[in-house]
Amino acid sequence: MDFLHTQLSVVQRQLAFVATDNIDWKLYVQSFSWAVTLFESYLLIRQYPLYSKTKPPPALASHFEPGVFEKSQAYGKDKAKFALFSGLFKQCLDSLMLQYGFYAWSWSAAGSLLAKVGYGPEHEIKQSIVFVFTLFFLSSLPTLPLTVYSTFVVEQKHGFNKMTPGLFVTDLIKSWVLSFALGAPFLAAFLYIFKWAGDRFVPWLMAFMIGFQLIMVVLYPTVIQPLFNKLSPLPESDLRTRIENLAGNLKFPLKHLYEIDGSKRSSHSNAYFFGLPWSKHIVIFDTLIQQSKPEEVEAVVAHELGHWYYLHPTKMMAISQLHIFTILALFPAFLHAPPVLRSFDFPKEVAAQPPTIVAFLLFQMILTPLEAVVSIAMNAVSRHFEWEADRFAVELQDKLGDSAMADMGDRLGQALIALHVKNLSTVWVDWLYSAYHHSHPTLTERLRGLESFQEKRQKKKE
Numbered sequence: 468m469d470f471l472h473t474q475l476s477v478v479q480r481q482l483a484f485v486a487t488d489n490i491d492w493k494l495y496v497q498s499f500s501w502a503v504t505l506f507e508s509y510l511l512i513r514q515y516p517l518y519s520k521t522k523p524p525p526a527l528a529s530h531f532e533p534g535v536f537e538k539s540q541a542y543g544k545d546k547a548k549f550a551l552f553s554g555l556f557k558q559c560l561d562s563l564m565l566q567y568g569f570y571a572w573s574w575s576a577a578g579s580l581l582a583k584v585g586y587g588p589e590h591e592i593k594q595s596i597v598f599v600f601t602l603f604f605l606s607s608l609p610t611l612p613l614t615v616y617s618t619f620v621v622e623q624k625h626g627f628n629k630m631t632p633g634l635f636v637t638d639l640i641k642s643w644v645l646s647f648a649l650g651a652p653f654l655a656a657f658l659y660i661f662k663w664a665g666d667r668f669v670p671w672l673m674a675f676m677i678g679f680q681l682i683m684v685v686l687y688p689t690v691i692q693p694l695f696n697k698l699s700p701l702p703e704s705d706l707r708t709r710i711e712n713l714a715g716n717l718k719f720p721l722k723h724l725y726e727i728d729g730s731k732r733s734s735h736s737n738a739y740f741f742g743l744p745w746s747k748h749i750v751i752f753d754t755l756i757q758q759s760k761p762e763e764v765e766a767v768v769a770h771e772l773g774h775w776y777y778l779h780p781t782k783m784m785a786i787s788q789l790h791i792f793t794i795l796a797l798f799p800a801f802l803h804a805p806p807v808l809r810s811f812d813f814p815k816e817v818a819a820q821p822p823t824i825v826a827f828l829l830f831q832m833i834l835t836p837l838e839a840v841v842s843i844a845m846n847a848v849s850r851h852f853e854w855e856a857d858r859f860a861v862e863l864q865d866k867l868g869d870s871a872m873a874d875m876g877d878r879l880g881q882a883l884i885a886l887h888v889k890n891l892s893t894v895w896v897d898w899l900y901s902a903y904h905h906s907h908p909t910l911t912e913r914l915r916g917l918e919s920f921q922e923k924r925q926k927k928k929e
């Protein structure tokens with residue numbers, strides 16, 4: 468522990484200038500956030516002309532019924548236009564909020580609100596909670612019309628929206644209540660640890676965050692998801708037997724096998740698994756079951772089990788812990804730094820003793836460029852995991868010595884094509900756009916990958 472703290476204090480000494488120098492942090496955040504938004508707009512502009520292509524890639528041509536490719540191009544075009552507009556709109560909003568001291572205003576508004584009910588500025592944690600929810604609520608209001616437009620105009624036009632206005636409103640209220648019910652105690656505990664551990668907060672906060680994530684792994688499927696969707700056990704069927712056998716042969720600790728009514732909100736489809744290491748649950752979208760044959764759904768599940776086999780979720784979690792650790796290790800330099808708060812328009816008396824939550828929020832904004840790089844790297848890692856899981860499905864026949872699985876690669880390919888065609892997913896993708904945004908390889912890349920895994924496998928055998 469002491470070794471860790473010595474190392475951390477070396478980092479702090481390097482960053483000591485933050486607490487003393489008058490750097491124009493606001494200008495810095497404005498410049499970088501605009502740079503990120505403009506880069507994302509540039510990517511959309513690169514991608515846009517591809518929606519005017521009149522033919523699908525040759526490998527996919529035979530899978531599109533007449534008219535379906537045109538539909539997917541029109542859907543892609545509408546989504547891209549919407550993304551360009553909403554990206555710029557949100558950035559303008561953030562930029563204005565930043566420029567005119569919205570954060571400083573929210574902090575003092577939270578203070579006056581609490582003063583009315585008799586709590587003074589010594590109640591920092593209470594004020595922080597009110598502050599965060601004021602920010603969250605006020606900044607989500609102007610973007611609400613965007614969500615409405617995306618759901619009831621864009622998705623509706625292309626036949627994906629299954630949401631009624633009533634369901635939309637109840638979902639929204641549920642998610643607000645839920646973020647308060649979970650967010651307030653989380654924030655209180657988070658801030659309490661800072662107070663209690665002082666400058667040695669890093670390992671304690673790490674332990675707390677890991678604990679919280681583990682609790683969510685249990686709470687999300689059992690308490691939270693049922694608020695929005697219905698999970699029902701997958702009825703006895705060919706599909707159920709296939710998946711149970713597959714899980715049994717791989718020693719996957721399958722506890723429950725569910726079908727989820729994803730079609731209640733949207734006709735996009737998928738499958739996933741979750742749970743603690745000794746008790747896992749597989750969830751399949753009703754839409755996937757309707758549109759693919761049981762042996763194809765089995766191949767999708769085989770791909771998912773590939774993620775489990777190669778410990779992908781655990782690896783992702785380890786990477787995200789490292790990410791959180793880096794953020795926390797850099798943070799103390801910003802924790803006691805009046806000039807940072809001053810440059811975001813906070814009054815002298817607040818800046819003199821920065822409230823932890825304010826310092827943390829501003830620090831997060833300062834990290835924008837770093838976070839953009841991290842997200843590109845995470846997408847690259849995730850794409851690599853997708854390759855591994857696809858290869859796993861192809862090689863299952865050897866792993867399990869089961870020749871009935873020899874066509875797993877083809878079945879997965881069929882299922883992926885069906886998913887893509889039904890979801891009207893984009894088939895022509897700009898490489899830079901894909902590298903930045905996509906957590907999955909494109910369909911054409913995956914089909915080519917599945918083929919080459921199969922070829923390599925056969926060569927190995929010979």
Ligand SMILES: [Zn+2]
Pocket residue numbers: 770771774853856
């Ligand atoms: Zn996957």
